[in-house]
Amino acid sequence: MELAFRGSALGKVYRTGETEVHALRGVDLEIRTGELLVLLGPSGSGKSTLLNIIGGLDRPTSGELHYGGTDLVGLNDRELTRFRRANIGFIFQFYNLIPSLTAEENVRLVTDIADRPMEPGEALALVGLAERANHYPAQLSGGEQQRVAVARAIAKQPGVLLCDEPTGALDSKTGIRVLETLAKANRELGTTVAIITHNVGIAAMAQRVLHFLDGRIARTEINENPVDPQAISW
Amino acid sequence: MKALDLKLLRDLWRMRGQALAIALVLAAATATFVLSLGVHRSLTETRDAYYARNHFADIFAEMTRAPRNIVARVAAIPGVQRAEGVIQQYASLDMPGRNIPVRALVNSVDEHGHDRLNLVTLREGRMPRPGASREVVVDEAFAEANALGPGDEIDAIIYGSRLRLRIVGVGLAPNFIYSLAPGDIIPDNSRFGVFWMGEKALEAATDRKEAINALSLTLEKGASDADVIRKVDTLLAPYGGTGAYGREDHLSHAFLDNELMQLDAMTEVIPPVFLLVATFLVYIVLGRMIRTERTQIGLLKAFGYSDLAIASHYLKFALAIAVVAAVAGSLAGVWMGQAMTRLYAEYYRFPFLEYRNSPVVFLGAAMLSFGAAALGALAGMRAAARLSPAVAMSPPPPPVYRAGMVERFGTAAGFTAIGYMITRHIARWPWRSAITVLGVALSMGLLFATLQFLDSSRAMLDSYFFRAQRQDLTVTFTEPRNEDVLYELAQLPGVLRVEPARGVPVKLHFGNRMERTAIESATGDAQLSARIDGEGKAIALPVAGLMLSRQMADKLGVHAGDRVFVELLGGRQTKSVLPVAGIVDEFVGERVYAAQATLERITRDASPAGSALLRIDPAARDGLLARLKDMPQVLGVTERDAAMNKFEEMIDDNLYTMLFFYVGFASAIAVGVVYNSARILFSERANELATLRVLGYYRSEVGLVLLGELALLVAAAVPVGCILGYWLAQVMTAMFSSDLFRLPFAPTRATYGYSILVILASAALTALAVARRVLRLDMVRVLKARE
Incomplete structure (x- = not known):
C-alpha cells in the first residue's frame, strides 16, 4: 500500500521563557493512503502536536517528514498553506464555523479555493444536512455544527482528514453520527483519516491505533476487524 | 493598591495602543482649545494692557486743516475726557540703493512730552528734542525690515520738500499695532513705516503753523460716542473734516478685532469635532472591552463587588485616558500657541507679546476631555452594572447574523463567502x-x-x-490733482496707459444706519480697474446711482433699488439722495462705487484724482520709479x-x-x-x-x-x-x-x-x-x- 506520510525521529520542543517542553521525542511513523487511524493517549502525550505537524500547522524542531514526495520540513509558510489548501481537511473539537456564514457558505469557504472541489450541497448531503444548508451556525445543534465542519473538511476532496477530538463536545448519539460521516469519507472517497480521541471505544473503528505516552508512540495496535461506528461502545 | 485598580492599570497597559489612539483624538481637542483660547487671551490682554498704558484714544477724526485751537473746542464737548490734535503727513522716502518706492506716515509729537494719547513706547534711543528740526522716531517693524536704528539718516520728501531725517529712536504706538500703507491690504514693513517727529518741526516742514489735520480723543465713562461723533463732525465740517469714527473703524484696531473673531470661530468649530469623535471611540472601545470581560465581571460580582464598583472601574479606565489627553493636549496647545503667537507678533506689533494662559483655560480643557470620555463610557458602564453574575459567567449567546440586502444582489455579483463575512459583520x-x-x-x-x-x-x-x-503701479498724489498731472505722467518713458482714480469721503445713511466710507470712481473707458463679483465677472459702473459691495450693503441693510442719503465729507459738504443701482459680491473691504458723472453730481465739481493707475513697460520700471520719486506731486507709488x-x-x-x-x-x-x-x-x-x-x-x-x-x-x-x-x-x-x-x-x-x-x-x-x-x-x- 502507498504511503501518505513518512516521518522519522520527529521532535518538537516548545520554549516558554526559561522552561523547555518536549512535546515530541523522536517519533517514527508511517501513515498509509486510505488508512483510518486513531491516536490515543493522555493529555500532553504529543498526539495533537503530531497531528498539527503532519497537517502543516506547525513545524517539527527535528526529524524528517514527507508527504508523498514532498519534504514538509523544508516548506515556508506560504508553501505550507498551499499544502494544507490542497491536501488537508481539519476537524476540531469546537467546530470553528464562521458564525456569519450559513452551513452552505461555510462549505463554500473551502470550495472557493480548492482545486477540484465537490459542490457544497453535495458535501452537505454526504453528512446528511442537505436540508439545513441555509441555516446559520447559531441555528444548528452542536452535532449538526460538527457535521457541517466535516462537510467543510471533505468538500475539497482532501487526501487526508485530520480530526482533533471531533466528538469531544458531543453526546454519544451525535458523536456516532459524526464518526459515521468520517468512516463514510474514508470508505467512499478513499480519504486517509486520523482521529485523536480520549475515548478508547472509538479505537474499535480504526485499522491501526497509535498509543502515545510522553511524546513517543508507546505502542502500535493493528485492528484486523474495524467495526462500524454504530457498534462502538461509547 | 486595590486589586481592581491593579487590573485597571494592567488593562490600560495591555490596551495601550487603543487607549493612546483615543488619547490622541482627545488631546487634539484639548490642544486646539488651549491653543485658540490661549492665543485669544494673550492677544486681548496684551492689547488691553497696551491700550490702557499708552492711552489709546476712543474717537478719531481727520480733516484737511484746522487751527490748533479747535482742540480746546473739541475737548469742551460734553463727554470728552481729553482731546489732542496732531499733524499726520505722508512722506516719500529716498533710501540709498533702493529704487522701490518707500513711504512713511509722519505723526507729530509734542517735544516737551505733554502728549497723553496714543503714546509712543520707545524701544531704543529717545524722543525728538525741542528745537530739533529733523529728528524722528521710526516704528520698530520698519526699523527691523530696513536694518535702521538710532544714528541712521534717511532722505524724505515731505510736503514737496526734501529733508534729511535723523533717526533718534525706535518705537511703537497703540494706534499702529497693525499698519498698512493706503491702498494696501497686507503690511509691507520694508516699504511702509510710521514716523514720529517733533510738532514744531513737522509744522514747519508741512507749512501748518499752529494747525493740525487729525485729532483723537478719549471719552468719559458713560459718554455716548455717537453724540460726541456728531458734535465733532459739526465742529470740523468747516475744516474739511472727513467724519469722526470710533475704535471699531480704526484700521489697526479693526484688523486685530478681525483676528480675535477668527480665533473665536476656531474655538467654536474645531474642538467640538474632536470631542465628538473621542466620545464615539470611548463608546466602542469600552463596549467591546465589557463584552470580552463578561465572565470577569460576573466573577467580580459573585465575589461581592457592587454594580457601582464595576461601573466606576470602567469609568476610571475612560478617565485615565482623559487625564493623559488633557496633559498632552495642554502641552501641545501651549507649544502651538507659542508658535502661533510668534506668527502674530510678525504682523501685530506689541511692546511685548507672550503666549500666556490661565489655569481656567487648562481646567476648562481638562473638563472637556473628562466630559467627553465619561459620556462615551456611559453606555458601557450601564451594561456592566446591569449584568447579573449568573448570566455573565455563562458564555454569551452566539451572535445572530441575518442575510440582508447584500444577499439579494451578492450572488449575482459573484460574492465569495469571504465577501459575505465582511458585509454581514458590518450589518451585525x-x-x-x-x-x-x-x-x-x-x-x-x-x-x-x-x-x-x-x-x-x-x-x-x-x-x-x-x-x-x-495696473502695474498706483501713484498717489500729495493732494488731489486735476487732469494736467495725468498728462504729465503719460509723457514719462515706459508709461503705456494712465487712468485717474478718484475717491471722495462720504457718510451713507439708510434708515437709522450710517457708514463712513469713500465713493470710488473710474472713467467710463477704464481698463486698469474693475469690480469683480463672486463668479469672477467684471461688473460695469452703473450709469446712475451707486454700486455697493455686498459687505457695505449688508451693513447698511440696503438692497438694489433702495435710496440712500449721501453726505459729502470735506469740500462742499453737499447732501444728496441716490439710488442703489447694484450690489457687487466683492471679497475685500466695504466699498462704494459710482460713475464719474454721478460723482461729479455729488461733489458739484469736476472732482480731482487722488491717485493714478499706470500700466507700464516692465523694461522701463527702474527708470520710471526713479523719475516718479522726484516728482513733487507724487506722494507714493504702490507696485501691484x-x-x-x-x-x-x-x-x-x-x-x-x-x-x-x-x-x-x-x-x-x-x-x-x-x-x-x-x-x-x-x-x-x-x-x-x-x-x-x-x-x-x-x-x-x-x-x-x-x-x-x-x-x-x-x-x-x-x-x-x-x-x-x-x-x-x-x-x-x-x-x-x-x-x-x-x-x-x-x-x-x-x-x-x-x-x-x-x-x-x-x-x-x-x-x-x-x-x-x-x-x-x-x-x-x-x-x-x-x-
Missing part, C-alpha cells in the same frame, strides 16, 4: 460601523475645511490682484506685484503652519478611529481568521477579511467626508468673514483630492499596522480555545 454591528464611517468622514471634513481656506485666500488674491487690479507677493508670502506662512497642524490633527482622528476599529475587529475575528488559515487561506487572503471591512467603511466615509467638509468649510468661511474680508467659498479639486489622499493614507497605514497581527496569529492556540 451597525452602530460601530456608522461610528467608524462618521469618524473618518469628520477627520476628512476637518482637513477639507482647513485646506479650503488656502483656496479661499487664493481665490481672493486672484479676484483682488489679477481681475480687479490691472510687490503687494501681491506680500500677500502670497502671508498665505504661505499660514499655509505651512496650518498644513503642519491640521494634517496632523485630521490624521490623528483618522488614525484613532481606524486603529480602534481595526483592533476591535481583529479581536472579534481572531478565531475566524485562524480558521481560515487552517482551511488553507494565505495570510494575504486572511488579511483581506480584516482590511476589506475597514476598506469598505473608509470608502463609505469618503463621500460623507466630502459632504461634511463642504458644509463645515461653508460654515467656517462664513464665520471667518468680517468687515475687512469676505472669504469666498472656492474649494479646488486639489483640495478634495488632497483631503481624500491624506485620510486614505492615514487609514491605510493604520489598518496595515494592525493587519500585521495576522502574521503572528497562532492558529493552534486559537482553535483549541473556545472564545
Whole structure:
C-alpha cells in the first residue's frame, strides 16, 4: 500500500521563557493512503502536536517528514498553506464555523479555493444536512455544527482528514453520527483519516491505533476487524 | 493598591495602543482649545494692557486743516475726557540703493512730552528734542525690515520738500499695532513705516503753523460716542473734516478685532469635532472591552463587588485616558500657541507679546476631555452594572447574523463567502460601523475645511490682484490733482496707459444706519480697474446711482433699488439722495462705487484724482520709479506685484503652519478611529481568521477579511467626508468673514483630492499596522480555545 506520510525521529520542543517542553521525542511513523487511524493517549502525550505537524500547522524542531514526495520540513509558510489548501481537511473539537456564514457558505469557504472541489450541497448531503444548508451556525445543534465542519473538511476532496477530538463536545448519539460521516469519507472517497480521541471505544473503528505516552508512540495496535461506528461502545 | 485598580492599570497597559489612539483624538481637542483660547487671551490682554498704558484714544477724526485751537473746542464737548490734535503727513522716502518706492506716515509729537494719547513706547534711543528740526522716531517693524536704528539718516520728501531725517529712536504706538500703507491690504514693513517727529518741526516742514489735520480723543465713562461723533463732525465740517469714527473703524484696531473673531470661530468649530469623535471611540472601545470581560465581571460580582464598583472601574479606565489627553493636549496647545503667537507678533506689533494662559483655560480643557470620555463610557458602564453574575459567567449567546440586502444582489455579483463575512459583520454591528464611517468622514471634513481656506485666500488674491487690479503701479498724489498731472505722467518713458482714480469721503445713511466710507470712481473707458463679483465677472459702473459691495450693503441693510442719503465729507459738504443701482459680491473691504458723472453730481465739481493707475513697460520700471520719486506731486507709488507677493508670502506662512497642524490633527482622528476599529475587529475575528488559515487561506487572503471591512467603511466615509467638509468649510468661511474680508467659498479639486489622499493614507497605514497581527496569529492556540 502507498504511503501518505513518512516521518522519522520527529521532535518538537516548545520554549516558554526559561522552561523547555518536549512535546515530541523522536517519533517514527508511517501513515498509509486510505488508512483510518486513531491516536490515543493522555493529555500532553504529543498526539495533537503530531497531528498539527503532519497537517502543516506547525513545524517539527527535528526529524524528517514527507508527504508523498514532498519534504514538509523544508516548506515556508506560504508553501505550507498551499499544502494544507490542497491536501488537508481539519476537524476540531469546537467546530470553528464562521458564525456569519450559513452551513452552505461555510462549505463554500473551502470550495472557493480548492482545486477540484465537490459542490457544497453535495458535501452537505454526504453528512446528511442537505436540508439545513441555509441555516446559520447559531441555528444548528452542536452535532449538526460538527457535521457541517466535516462537510467543510471533505468538500475539497482532501487526501487526508485530520480530526482533533471531533466528538469531544458531543453526546454519544451525535458523536456516532459524526464518526459515521468520517468512516463514510474514508470508505467512499478513499480519504486517509486520523482521529485523536480520549475515548478508547472509538479505537474499535480504526485499522491501526497509535498509543502515545510522553511524546513517543508507546505502542502500535493493528485492528484486523474495524467495526462500524454504530457498534462502538461509547 | 486595590486589586481592581491593579487590573485597571494592567488593562490600560495591555490596551495601550487603543487607549493612546483615543488619547490622541482627545488631546487634539484639548490642544486646539488651549491653543485658540490661549492665543485669544494673550492677544486681548496684551492689547488691553497696551491700550490702557499708552492711552489709546476712543474717537478719531481727520480733516484737511484746522487751527490748533479747535482742540480746546473739541475737548469742551460734553463727554470728552481729553482731546489732542496732531499733524499726520505722508512722506516719500529716498533710501540709498533702493529704487522701490518707500513711504512713511509722519505723526507729530509734542517735544516737551505733554502728549497723553496714543503714546509712543520707545524701544531704543529717545524722543525728538525741542528745537530739533529733523529728528524722528521710526516704528520698530520698519526699523527691523530696513536694518535702521538710532544714528541712521534717511532722505524724505515731505510736503514737496526734501529733508534729511535723523533717526533718534525706535518705537511703537497703540494706534499702529497693525499698519498698512493706503491702498494696501497686507503690511509691507520694508516699504511702509510710521514716523514720529517733533510738532514744531513737522509744522514747519508741512507749512501748518499752529494747525493740525487729525485729532483723537478719549471719552468719559458713560459718554455716548455717537453724540460726541456728531458734535465733532459739526465742529470740523468747516475744516474739511472727513467724519469722526470710533475704535471699531480704526484700521489697526479693526484688523486685530478681525483676528480675535477668527480665533473665536476656531474655538467654536474645531474642538467640538474632536470631542465628538473621542466620545464615539470611548463608546466602542469600552463596549467591546465589557463584552470580552463578561465572565470577569460576573466573577467580580459573585465575589461581592457592587454594580457601582464595576461601573466606576470602567469609568476610571475612560478617565485615565482623559487625564493623559488633557496633559498632552495642554502641552501641545501651549507649544502651538507659542508658535502661533510668534506668527502674530510678525504682523501685530506689541511692546511685548507672550503666549500666556490661565489655569481656567487648562481646567476648562481638562473638563472637556473628562466630559467627553465619561459620556462615551456611559453606555458601557450601564451594561456592566446591569449584568447579573449568573448570566455573565455563562458564555454569551452566539451572535445572530441575518442575510440582508447584500444577499439579494451578492450572488449575482459573484460574492465569495469571504465577501459575505465582511458585509454581514458590518450589518451585525451597525452602530460601530456608522461610528467608524462618521469618524473618518469628520477627520476628512476637518482637513477639507482647513485646506479650503488656502483656496479661499487664493481665490481672493486672484479676484483682488489679477481681475480687479490691472495696473502695474498706483501713484498717489500729495493732494488731489486735476487732469494736467495725468498728462504729465503719460509723457514719462515706459508709461503705456494712465487712468485717474478718484475717491471722495462720504457718510451713507439708510434708515437709522450710517457708514463712513469713500465713493470710488473710474472713467467710463477704464481698463486698469474693475469690480469683480463672486463668479469672477467684471461688473460695469452703473450709469446712475451707486454700486455697493455686498459687505457695505449688508451693513447698511440696503438692497438694489433702495435710496440712500449721501453726505459729502470735506469740500462742499453737499447732501444728496441716490439710488442703489447694484450690489457687487466683492471679497475685500466695504466699498462704494459710482460713475464719474454721478460723482461729479455729488461733489458739484469736476472732482480731482487722488491717485493714478499706470500700466507700464516692465523694461522701463527702474527708470520710471526713479523719475516718479522726484516728482513733487507724487506722494507714493504702490507696485501691484510687490503687494501681491506680500500677500502670497502671508498665505504661505499660514499655509505651512496650518498644513503642519491640521494634517496632523485630521490624521490623528483618522488614525484613532481606524486603529480602534481595526483592533476591535481583529479581536472579534481572531478565531475566524485562524480558521481560515487552517482551511488553507494565505495570510494575504486572511488579511483581506480584516482590511476589506475597514476598506469598505473608509470608502463609505469618503463621500460623507466630502459632504461634511463642504458644509463645515461653508460654515467656517462664513464665520471667518468680517468687515475687512469676505472669504469666498472656492474649494479646488486639489483640495478634495488632497483631503481624500491624506485620510486614505492615514487609514491605510493604520489598518496595515494592525493587519500585521495576522502574521503572528497562532492558529493552534486559537482553535483549541473556545472564545
